[in-house]
Amino acid sequence: MRKLTSMKLGIAALAVYVFGGIGIFSGIWLIVFRRGVDLFGLGAGHTIGYLLLCVGVAFSILGVLLMRVFRNRF
Numbered sequence: 874m875r876k877l878t879s880m881k882l883g884i885a886a887l888a889v890y891v892f893g894g895i896g897i898f899s900g901i902w903l904i905v906f907r908r909g910v911d912l913f914g915l916g917a918g919h920t921i922g923y924l925l926l927c928v929g930v931a932f933s934i935l936g937v938l939l940m941r942v943f944r945n946r947f
Contacts (some may be wrong), residue, residue: 882943890936895931 900922907918915921 878947881925881941882938884934886939886943888936889932889939892931893932893936896925896932900924900926900929 903912903918903922903925905922907922910918912918912921
């Protein structure tokens with residue numbers, strides 16, 4: 874049972890890390906190519922790009938930290 878739980882936690886940490894990477898690259902794409910374009914009434918493309926970039930970096934760091942903790946604890 875413990876092995877299965879640690880496997881699920883590892884997969885969750887990897888998923889957070891991957892979503893962070895997707896957020897980083899989509900944020901960079903929005904900053905570079907969608908400057909000044911309105912995105913679905915939510916705001917300018919580059920501002921949402923900055924948001925995605927920052928959240929993506931935070932998720933990537935969180936994913937790496939979770940992987941380190943789960944590897945050392947379980």
